[in-house]
Amino acid sequence: MTDSLPRHVAIIMDGNGRWAKGRNLPRIAGHRAGVDTVRKIVRACGKKGIDVLTLFAFSSENWRRPQREVTLLMELFVRALQQEVKNLNKNNVRLRMIGDLTALPPKLQELIKNSEELTKNNSGLTLVIAANYGGRWDMTQAVQQIAQKVAAGEMMPEETSPDIIQQHLCISDLPEPDLFIRTGGEQRISNYLLWQLAYTELYFTEKLWPEFDDDDFDAALASFGSRQRRFGRTGEQVENA
Ligand code: IPE
Numbered sequence: 551m552t553d554s555l556p557r558h559v560a561i562i563m564d565g566n567g568r569w570a571k572g573r574n575l576p577r578i579a580g581h582r583a584g585v586d587t588v589r590k591i592v593r594a595c596g597k598k599g600i601d602v603l604t605l606f607a608f609s610s611e612n613w614r615r616p617q618r619e620v621t622l623l624m625e626l627f628v629r630a631l632q633q634e635v636k637n638l639n640k641n642n643v644r645l646r647m648i649g650d651l652t653a654l655p656p657k658l659q660e661l662i663k664n665s666e667e668l669t670k671n672n673s674g675l676t677l678v679i680a681a682n683y684g685g686r687w688d689m690t691q692a693v694q695q696i697a698q699k700v701a702a703g704e705m706m707p708e709e710t711s712p713d714i715i716q717q718h719l720c721i722s723d724l725p726e727p728d729l730f731i732r733t734g735g736e737q738r739i740s741n742y743l744l745w746q747l748a749y750t751e752l753y754f755t756e757k758l759w760p761e762f763d764d765d766d767f768d769a770a771l772a773s774f775g776s777r778q779r780r781f782g783r784t785g786e787q788v789e790n791a
């Protein structure tokens with residue numbers, strides 16, 4: 551039993567569209583309702599003293615959605631950032647964005663830069679938002695950086711190691727996720743933090759993201775607390791450590 555709090559929680563916020571559909575609302579209404587859940591869970595993490603919360607907001611595959619939904623999502627993103635960043639700053643939250651941000655609307659890129667700058671010295675929760683992020687993209691950009699160093703003669707090819715790869719990935723300065731939560735009932739990773747999830751405890755719930763609440767979050771944390779993380783060792787070794 552770890553019976554402890556995760557330092558880093560990574561969430562796939564899924565089920566917004568189905569939540570809206572169930573209410574005969576347009577899908578974007580589900581995304582809007584999802585922003586309220588984000589606010590709630592960020593607050594809960596701050597209160598509990600969790601160090602890092604990483605949220606999957608838009609995957610590198612989500613561009614395949616109808617153009618209209620993508621546009622509305624980007625607009626919602628802009629509005630949510632504009633509305634929330636002051637409050638995040640007041641609550642000592644440090645905001646970080648990961649993903650290929652260059653493909654996002656310029657206005658959003660500007661907002662992201664300003665929000666990160668405003669909150670960079672905060673010492674409370676680190677809130678990482680993954681936008682146009684994909685685990686394969688992350689690994690690819692890491693390999694590119696390493697290849698460039700080799701080509702420039704700064705590094706030998708055989709110096710490449712898991713540690714070196716890790717150091718070139720997004721959020722390499724943060725602890726790896728201890729707990730992964732996916733709402734919405736699907737049991738898949740959907741190209742999220744592929745490398746970083748190697749030893750993360752996985753938790754899936756049927757609850758749709760807009761209806762995921764503090765009690766559901768507590769249930770996920772309780773599940774995490776009841777698990778024994780062995781990292782390849784035996785249970786006895788872990789118990790006697
Ligand atoms: C997750 O909810 C939010 C994003 C991917 C942006 P979905 O929009 O995927 O909701 P469902 O899966 O269609 O219900």
Ligand code: IPE
Pocket residue numbers: 562563564565606607608609612736738740
């Ligand atoms: C994953 O959800 C991405 C986000 C939550 C941003 P999707 O709903 O896009 O995942 P798939 O396509 O069903 O696997």
Ligand code: MG
Pocket residue numbers: 564565566734
């Ligand atoms: Mg979905």
